Amino acid sequence: MDLFEYQGKQFFKQFGMPVSDGEVAFTVQEAVDAAERLGTPVMVKAQVHTGGRGKAGGVKFAATVEDVQEHASNILGLDINGHIVQRLWIEKASDISEEYYASFTLDRSAKQHLGMLSAEGGVEIETVAAENPDAISKVHVDPAIGLTREAAQAWVEGANLNPVAVEGAIDIVLNLYEAYVNGDADLVEINPLILTPDNRVHVLDAKVTLDSNSVFRHEDYAEFDETQPRDEREEAAHSKGLQYVGLEGSVGVIANGAGLAMSTVDVVNQVGGKPANFLDIGGGANADVMAGALEVINNDPEVKSIFINIFGGITRGEEVANGIIEALNRVDIDAPIIIRLDGTNADEGRAILEPALNEKLMMEPTMLDAARRAVELAKGES
């Protein structure tokens, strides 16, 4: 789950990090009201789940309330990398002497947490890593031990920050690590972390990705789930508890298991088609889940054919076949369906499907054959 900047800052604030006062605004009037309460000057910042806001004109300094009005009306509705700005964060402007970078994430190769700190903040860390890798001070943290003050100090001292920033930076990275671990985050990033003219170290931006597997111990994360960017199809699938990713093509894909679903998407591409989605219905493939999956795919106007790719493991072929027949009795599907059923008791399953086959419901023996058929149908070639 990706948080908006303002959610990230509220999250950081809970862990004792210094962030600027601000308010969320959905309209120009709300932005103006917020600025009047906060007192100018303020920053008007687009809240979107993508980078490059500044370059796109989504972050503006406003010296007066009139400026706020102008910037808010320009930024609301702006398209930033395909994300339409629907909310703003109005916060008190800060004076900046220097800009730094700080983050924690999991280093999957080392199987430890990785902290990165740089005196070159305010630009993308990938750019710093490519052009001046020595400017990034790294620390590996053993999750079984945690980040000690001594380790944090050595790490911060290796980052060539302004000496007056070192103590403040140590406090912030220790709190950032707490937020990362106790908040169950996949990523916490502050860019820029700033030094002010009066020598305070302050959090000026927040990028936070939370682990959705941890919601069982963070009830308050439900509100973040509601603000995740999903297209209409993804929203519908999400509400049915389906693992769905929207793609741009015309062949609807349903498979059991994430790997098989990914593989199905690949094979459709390999035979010259374009998948409309990735959809994993899990191991069971029962009628309820199948009906829900078919409904989601049927509501996608781009879908011209549907490829159901099921491998029976513990779930036997006849159970899968009965599930498909029952699902088809419950929902009306417009696009032709091509089924590939293999694995445990596949013959028995196919025998159940056989009498139901017609020009809208077809079966193919292998994954590749089924993909070819689905692609031909999507292109109107057969």
Added chain:
Amino acid sequence: MSIFVDSNTKVIYQGLTGSQGRYYGLLNRDYGTQVVGGTNPKKAGEEVEGIPIFANCAEAVEATGATASCIFIPAAGVYSAVMDAAEGGVKFIVCITEGVPAHDEAKFYNELKAQYPDVQLLGPNCPGIISPGQCNIGITAGHIAKAGGPVGIVSRSGTLTYQALYELQQKDIGVTTCVGIGGDPVPGTSFIDCLAAFEADPETKAVMMIGEIGGSAEEEAADFIKNHMSKPVSSYIAGVTAPPGKKMGHAGAIVSGGKGTADAKMEALRDAGVKVGLNPTEAGELMAEIVTSL
């Protein structure tokens, strides 16, 4: 021969009294696995179809001599279950549970490494392990695997593991052991752990490796194959056409910042002399060619 588990392996099911644990525990026993006990602190002294329930792994190990465990505990309890197994003397822990927070995984992985270096964890979020004809721990359908050899399988994806077993069975090719390492960010057992074990196992003559997008485990495996393996390997990587920034079902399956792409993984594997198929069927066919030429 086989790796990690065989017909002598005695297994405790942590969560045997739950619906999933009971279902798969009994299926595994029907397959021939020595299911010697279950754990549940509230139901110690009871039985599930003749299988005794113990309060914890220490008591179960003491009473049964088990060396392996299989975890079917909800995600919130997995950290405690893993540590209970290690503290109780279990040497091979298989965790089937999905949805375990990444921070818990990172913590118990490193705690096991520091405190119980001789303990091997498989998973979480994996289908388990099967040495066909000998021992099946987890949720793999045993009858889709042909016993014997000469092929070992290691896979990051559940259904593609089954697909691989099935492709080989259709071609009448036997399997020594098939290990599903799972698709999470911090897997207890890596590709390299399995490749090294297969390399050392005299009955395994070739290895099929199934990877997917995300992380760099496949690249690290390719490096290991290049420098340390004499046995031939065929491979398939799922997610060639996955868009960046989207998690494809598994927590670990995501292309981010241009890293973790299938193309880079396939390139690294080809460079290590691995025969790479573009779909599971092709990888099976490549393995059949390898087996014929052995």
